[in-house]
Amino acid sequence: RGKMEEREVHSADGILGHLEALEAEAQEAAVKQEEQEQQQEKMARLQARVQELRLQRDELQAKVKLQQQGQLGEGGIVLDPGQPRAQAVLEWKIKSLKSLLEIFYLTGISAKRSKHGICFSISTAFEGTYLDSYHLELLIQPQVRIHHHSIPIFIPLEQLSKKYLQTNLRSFLALLSHHLNAYVGRRYQADQFQEHFAEQLEGSLQRNSLCNLLVFNYKVAREGKSFLLNARLLYRDPCSTLPSEAIVSCTAEASAALAEVAAAHSALYRQIPLHRAF
Template identity: 35%
Template sequence: MVDLKPLKREEWRTPVECLKEGVLSHLNVLEMEALRLSRKQQLSLQQQSRVDDLRIMVEKLRAQRDHLKARAQSTLSLQQLKAMVGQRKEVCDDDADGDEEGHSESLQLHLSLLMAKRAQVKDLLQGHHLIGGYDVTEASRGKGVCVSIATAFQGHYLETYNLELDVARTVRISRHNIPPFIPLEKLAQDNLQTDLREFLGTLSKHLNAFAGRRQQVCLIQEVLKGSVEVMESNALFNMVVLMCTEPGQKGTAVLCTLEYSDLTRFLPTKVVIESEDKTLPTTPKWKEHQSLLLETPAHTVLQALKRKGQIV
């Protein structure tokens, strides 16, 4: 038997209250469902955005792959084309009466080979231009580069100097074989961090000028031995004193002092002529010689004077 207890006054609910409570409960359920759908839609949009980003990345990687594959195939095809041209040439040599179609195919192979060579040379020139015209190789397992700077004078190659740069964080010089009297530290302070090409260009000027000054002294000692004597020179060859003799019964000795205040040049900035004969440096002949020494390498001027009999 069910025990029916009378409801208290505060527990009584009118039909309107019951209806209101049901509506609010239903609205609450709808609100929760709407919130769940909104979150699901937002998550779906995020996933779609991520998928789009990944698709773009895949396209970029695919394009890079195709580019690298084309470069690899270009290099490979150059070798293959050389082999094919060689084989075709052997066939043509064996069969001198080859048909027109075979001749056309051979011409096409030659044309393809030339185009592949042109593309390869173009890539090499572009890379050479990007690194400023210097030979650069990887060093320290990719953490540095080694730059080679060749020196030359009057069309003849001389020494090659190497400079290893650490580029892991900031650019700095780790090793080198640059002569100690070249102002490498000052040049590095001026441009190494801000303009690498300017730094290498200035360093190259210093090295080539030094090599040029030293080569002139070496040529004077070799070619003009017995006529011109190198009385004094230093390690940097920015101060050179030469002694020659003017022809005559007395055989007047003449000292030519070459001063190089600009270390990026192989020509002197100042030439001083001295002699026991105090009037000799002021003569028009030696004034002209002095001007020539300022404009022309010393060994060339002295060789010309010896040929003309103006020094012995």
């Protein structure tokens, strides 16, 4: 009887183990089925999103095509095919210019509509000091071109216009602003230097119109004596306010110590603005 009871116990254990295994398999199958259903739902959502994006793409392509044909007005409204194509092009140009204004607002460039097109105002400054403003009026039809301006003659406006005006108005305005700010920055330095250090100058500071070449003589004190140095500052980069070349020389009979002073001044002029180098 004891052996029979033992066999019954083992049999019961085997059945329970088998049931547990079946339950585990059933649970695993349920988890897999749930994951498959989730994957199917995700796939359905992705397919719906793809279809939505395709519809948006087709709509945008249609709008671009209409705009290129001059049949799409402001706000995506389809114009009468008989309406002149120039009107649609003009609306597109005005919209593009408005976008540019938002970009350039904090860079000193502003604009307003004029009778003939768009009038830009380019403000210049150096180290936080407001200097001058220059004006540029553009006609935007039938193509973008300069109507009036107050840009100095030595600023390469024509070259910039030929290179960028028709293809990249943003680059045109940005580069023009860089040229103007660099010019007034160099001029400001020369003016400040001449005004505040006139006593150290021997004669007047010589400059060209673009202020990218400055030549001056100035006195330095050394061992109780006054010596004369000659400085020649050349700004090869028209958009820079620091010279690319600064040559400071002294007389041939000057001492080695004075030659060292001249070399130090030469390095200093290339690193900081002229009026702050003294």
